Amino acid sequence: MTIEARIGIIGGNGWLGNAIARAAVATGAVDPTRLTLSSRSGNLGAATIPGVHWTRDNGELVDRSDVVVLSVRPEQFQGVHIAAHGKLVVSVMAGVPARAVAERTGGDEVVRAMPNAAAAIRRSFTPWYATPPVSAAGKQLVQALFDACGEAAEVPLEAHIDYCVGMTGSGAAFPALLAQALIAHAVAQGLPPAFAERAARGVVAGASQLLAGEGGDPAQIVQAMIDYRGTTAAALQAMIDRGFMGAVAAGLEAAAAKAAAMASG
Template sequence: MVSRLKVGIIGGGGWLGRAVGAALLGKGVVAPAGLVLSSRSGRVKGFDAWPEVQVTSDNRQLARQADIIVLSVRPEQFAAVAIDAPDKLVISFMAGISLATLEACTGSRRIIRAMPNAAAQIGQCYTPWFATPAVDVDDKTFTQAMFETCGSADEVDSEADLDYLSGLVGTGAAYPALLAEALLSHALARGLPRHIVENAVHGVVVGASQLLGRDGMVPAEMLKAMFDYRGTTAAGLQAMLDGGFQQAVEAGLDAADAAAQRMQARFAKTGQ
């Protein structure tokens, strides 16, 4: 069912704002005339098929027109947004900007913080989100529907959970890319042709990883099956674990969580 509410995406010219806007239109959640995008240039690529979509460079104008305001900008750009939205639903994609700061800077009590990622572009994004008490059932229903146009989503229990998940899912393809680069580097050092190595790594990181979740297969079950087979995979897995793989992953997630906390403290202190 197409929402009758007008949605405005501040930062609609960025990759994430464009992806969410296109998904809302493509899945019929929002009508073209019900979408407003803002960008500093006043232009947004990729919306030629929807001429009724309004594009502006004026965030204040967008805030006046929209019933729902999506903040899809970098945290360091938030200070320049300067909108007044006391009666609006505000949905923020910014890591490290707390609900309290968002309320103080927008005047709205209906705030949702969410953490989508780059996979929104291919409809494979998982988005956790958390809402203030003033957000009602209709607001939550729309929010869930919006994120499901790009993949899947869950409402989480606390803002602290959302901050932690920002470092887990907000990274998008970065963690798989780190694994892929390590595999690629090692294989190239053995003298294999680059095109062979690239195809092999893609087959592991992108292709074979899709087996996770098939037929109810969870990671622990897959690992047990590989260890029980006692072959080359088991040897490789054990060496990685003995080398501190688990500890490195935990350290990375802890560091990302700490960075989110520092960002919140910094923005709260400056009032931006």
């Protein structure tokens, strides 16, 4: 779907705002001449995208846009002063309720979305929630915008977005943590660091593609490996026994708590 609406991204020089803009332009979802990005500092650095309009004035951005994307840190939101009545407002801020977004911006139609760092390579899984006033056309636009960043899916409850702050918003970093742990253990056993890193990348970025194929149900894969009672079963069972599931749950809960604290602070 080609988006005909004019889109403005507040915080367009930040890593996420710029990733969304680049993905939208690269996939042809948005013509760059219909895209306006704002930079609080005015320092665009390497964020310039040919054909896109840049401004330091968020008021100008709103005037030029039908859709306003809020891509600022939650604690910076109090410093955003715009009048977006009649616009579709899309927030990618963690922990800021749709009600607060509507009250501060004056937007009637509000969407909350939770993309992640993989948007930079157009592989983000992005859940989004639309408040009741959002039209069917607005929902189609949001789906197309975040499909350009990878894959997107609507959720029925705003609470699901709050949960996804940890699972999808932060989750892009979890494979890197696993790879780091694999590398550290291999190096401790005397393997060359370059080899250990290459092997870990092969496991985390390569072998994990099993999940993308047919029969890629995670629970079935794990159970099949455990039932085989081989070396993989021994490794999986040891990780589970040492609290792997609990550690993941603690991480997700910590992300949600941090988001709430950032939004209230």
